[in-house]
Amino acid sequence: MSSMGLPLLLLLLAPPLWPFSLPPPDTPEGKATITGLILSVLEKATSFLKKRLPEINLDGVVGFRVLEAHLRGVQEEWAQDPQLQPLSLRMGTLQRKLAPLLHRSIVYLKLSDPEYLREFQPTTQPGFWKLPHVWTHINASMVYPTLEPQDSFSEEQSDMCLVQLLGTRTDGSQPCRLSDFCRTLMTKLGCSGYCLSHQLLFFLIARMKGCTRGLFHQSQRYMNLFCAKMMDLNRRAEAIGYAYPTRDIFMENIMFCGIGGFSDFYQLQWLEAILSWQKPQEGCFGRPDAEDEKLPKDIHHQQHYRIREKRREKQFADGCSSHNTATAVAALGGFLYALVQYPLANGELRQATPVPPTATDMNGSTPAIHQEDKTQAFGPSF
Numbered sequence: 389m390s391s392m393g394l395p396l397l398l399l400l401l402a403p404p405l406w407p408f409s410l411p412p413p414d415t416p417e418g419k420a421t422i423t424g425l426i427l428s429v430l431e432k433a434t435s436f437l438k439k440r441l442p443e444i445n446l447d448g449v450v451g452f453r454v455l456e457a458h459l460r461g462v463q464e465e466w467a468q469d470p471q472l473q474p475l476s477l478r479m480g481t482l483q484r485k486l487a488p489l490l491h492r493s494i495v496y497l498k499l500s501d502p503e504y505l506r507e508f509q510p511t512t513q514p515g516f517w518k519l520p521h522v523w524t525h526i527n528a529s530m531v532y533p534t535l536e537p538q539d540s541f542s543e544e545q546s547d548m549c550l551v552q553l554l555g556t557r558t559d560g561s562q563p564c565r566l567s568d569f570c571r572t573l574m575t576k577l578g579c580s581g582y583c584l585s586h587q588l589l590f591f592l593i594a595r596m597k598g599c600t601r602g603l604f605h606q607s608q609r610y611m612n613l614f615c616a617k618m619m620d621l622n623r624r625a626e627a628i629g630y631a632y633p634t635r636d637i638f639m640e641n642i643m644f645c646g647i648g649g650f651s652d653f654y655q656l657q658w659l660e661a662i663l664s665w666q667k668p669q670e671g672c673f674g675r676p677d678a679e680d681e682k683l684p685k686d687i688h689h690q691q692h693y694r695i696r697e698k699r700r701e702k703q704f705a706d707g708c709s710s711h712n713t714a715t716a717v718a719a720l721g722g723f724l725y726a727l728v729q730y731p732l733a734n735g736e737l738r739q740a741t742p743v744p745p746t747a748t749d750m751n752g753s754t755p756a757i758h759q760e761d762k763t764q765a766f767g768p769s770f
Contacts, residue, residue, distance in 0.1 A: 409660065410422050410425070410656055410659065410660055412656075413656075413727055413730050414730075416471050416472065419472070419727055419728075419730070420471070420472060420475060422659075422723075422727060423472075423475050423724060423727060424475065425663060426659075426663070426720050426723060426724055427475070427478055427479065427482065427724075429663055429666050429720060430455065430482060430717060430720055430721070432671030433666070433671050433672065433673075433713060433716065433717050434452075434482060434485055434486060434489070434671075435671050436670055436671035436672040436708065436713065437452060437486075437489055437493070437713075438485075438489055440672075440704070440708070440710075441492055441493055441496060442496045442500075443704070443710070444493050444496075444710050445497075445501070445710045445711070446497055446501065446504055446505060446508055446512065447710060447711050447714050448493075448710040448711065448713060448714045449490060449493050449494065449497065449512050449714075450508075450511050450512060450714060450718075451643070451711075451713065451714020451715055451716075451717050451718040452486060452489075452490055452493075452714065452717055452718075453490060453511070453512055453513075453514070453516070453517060454517050454643065454647065454717075454718035454722075455486070455717040455718055455720070455721035456483060456486050456487070456490065456514070456721075457515075457517040457518070457519060457721070458519065458718075458721030458722060458724055458725045459479045459482060459483045459486075459721060459724070460483060461519045461725050461728075462476075462479055462724045462725055462727075462728045463476050463479045463480055463483065465728045465729070466479075466728060487514075490512070494509075494512055497512075506556065507547070507551045507554070507556050507557075508550070508551070508554070508556070509556065510554055510556065510597075511554075511593070516596055517596065517647065518595075518596055519647070519725060520646075520647065520648065520649030522649060523649055523650070523651035524608075524612070524648075524649045524650055524651070525651065525652055526612075526615060526616050526619045526650060526652045527612060527616055528616060528619075528620075529616075530612060530613050530616040530617075531616050531617055531619075531620045532577050532578065532613070532617060533578065534578060534579075534580040535577070535578025543582070543586075545569075545573060546573070546583075546590075548570070549566065549567075549569075549570035549573055549574055549590060550586075550589070550590060550593060552565060552567065552570055553565070553566060553570075553590060553593055553594060553597070553599070554593065554597065555597075564594065564597060564598075564599035564601070564604065566603065570590075571603055574586075574587050574590040574591070575587070575603070575610060577613075579617075580617070580621065581621075581637055582637060582640075584614055584617060584618060584621075585618070585637065585640050585641060585644055587610075587614055588611060588614040588615065588618070588644050588645065588648065589644055591604075591607045591610050591611050591614075592611075592644060592647060592648060594607055595607060611648050615641075615644075615645040615648060615650045615653075618641040618644075618645055619641075619645070619650075619652060619653065621637070621638075621641065622638050622641050622642070622653070622658070625637075625638045626657075626658070626661075630661050630665075632675060632676055635665060635673075635712065636709070636711060636712050636715055639662060639673075639712070639715035639716050639718075639719045640715045640719075641653065642654075642658065642662075642715075642719040642722065643715050643718040643719045643722065646719065646722035646726070647722065651726060653722075654722065654723055654726040654727075659720075659723050662716055662719060662720060663720075665716065666716070667706075667707065667708065670706055670707075670708050672704075672706075672708035672709065672712070672713045673708070673709060673712040673713045673715075673716040674703070674704070674706075674707045674708040674709035674712045674713070675703075675707035676707070677707065
């Protein structure tokens with residue numbers, strides 16, 4: 389640590405002041421600075437979890453469980469590096485704090501929402517969420533037009549298909565099975581928002597469960613298709629200044645596509661934005677204190693930004709959101725994991741250039757899903 393110098397140490401220990409630009413991650417010092425800032429935010433979020441433990445919903449538990457998986461992956465990588473070992477130890481401390489909190493939160497869920505917990509309990513267990521080891525890039529030509537009205541999306545139907553996939557129904561069904569209805573629901577084109585993220589989640593869970601037969605032989609192709617659309621939607625959210633109603637799905641897209649191995653979602657300016665959204669006193673993420681943000685009038689009624697509230701969302705009186713906090717910590721954990729694998733020698737060091745909506749989103753054509761995968765080992769787009 390002495391080689392880093394006292395100024396860097398003080399920066400790692402000091403609370404972040406926003407807005408400011410993050411340093412490029414092409415040096416050990418840059419990596420350490422970014423990691424320290426992310427950890428400060430995650431430590432505050434864990435304190436929020438501890439204070440609100442009886443009230444955190446299942447989505448909140450899943451988000452922190454995804455964070456735990458990322459922390460474990462990063463800690464294993466950095467434990468042997470003398471220069472980064474202090475940060476690895478800090479991650480270990482955070483991980484040890486999280487483990488009993490998540491165990492207790494599941495106990496509370498057994499009392500408050502036992503049926504829902506039984507159906508989705510595998511997703512709340514240690515080791516369920518597996519991290520990518522090869523990074524894939526978005527193919528922008530696969531972006532399809534939004535055709536499905538947001539109002540037609542049913543979380544109940546989506547949950548039914550996810551439970552069927554997990555094999556947690558009470559009829560003794562086995563994992564990796566799906567009905568014709570669920571096959572159609574989870575592969576239809578034209579979805580946006582939470583409808584789209586649930587489609588991706590379906591194929592992510594299939595991967596976590598080891599489902600490979602039938603439809604799941606094409607899992608990567610569907611994930612390529614869905615994450616291309618999710619990238620387009622995140623760029624649109626960025627273009628309108630991350631208006632509050634778009635933030636939750638923006639972070640959920642990063643969370644899920646990041647787990648799917650799409651390095652394009654780990655962009656430096658997106659990390660800066662997410663870090664700035666934490667409520668400094670509460671440690672949570674949610675509605676800004678001075679909520680005077682409105683979507684631009686010319687965008688407000690478009691399908692892309694008709695924001696549904698999650699059915700089991702837990703909003704607190706102080707503006708904190710269980711789901712917002714869950715997606716934030718999971719996304720930030722992904723940034724840590726991508727950062728630790730960032731190549732120092734020949735990686736791209738850039739802020740992503742905003743890309744206008746693709747023509748395919750306007751002309752009504754539907755792209756084919758049969759695209760060749762283009763992969764690159766460990767090349768996040770910071």
